[in-house]
Amino acid sequence: MLANPDLQIFPGKGMTCVLDPKRAACRLRSEEDSTRRTPDLDDCRPNCVNIARTDRDIEQVLVQIERLRPLVDDPLAPAFRHARDSTSSTAWSASSPPTTAPENPTMATDRDAKRDAITAAIQRLFDGRPTRSTGALTTLQLAAEAGVKRWVLTHKHVDLKEEFVRRKSEANGIPPAFQHLHARAIDA
Known part of the structure; x- marks a missing residue:
């Protein structure tokens, strides 16, 4: 052949x-x-x-999976290495597609803390009392107010970003705390 x-x-x-x-x-x-x-x-x-995949290939895959298994199972490994090695290990598996790594408890706590910070920041912006941003109702200012990077909002907490955008459109882009000032400015 x-x-x-x-x-x-x-x-x-x-x-x-x-x-x-x-x-x-x-x-x-x-x-x-x-x-x-x-x-x-x-x-x-x-x-x-x-x-x-030939028999020779499958043998190589099994050897590679066994080589990666201790690295994936190490609970003290940094989260990024755990995710990388877990993805590599599953990619080597001939029968299953790559999957995401099991969530590290430290990462879950960090994720919850960021969600709480974003939720609190949304509330502060709509109450008109920003502490870390200009108070503008933008995704960038929401990220600044929450103390997170913008990509965290746009990629990891899309549901919170969408809730913010929905509330912003309901308020016509003006925080409810300042709508009375906006109404006076229009009347004048």
């Missing part, structure tokens, strides 16, 4: 690429003096339809 010139077979680490360039998920390399295109095995992606 490997000697068949019509088939482009490239053994890799934990997988074998049976290359169909039109369906490849990786970048393809081509040599300057050749029309043949080869896969970039360092950029191999688990969702590629060109991947085939």
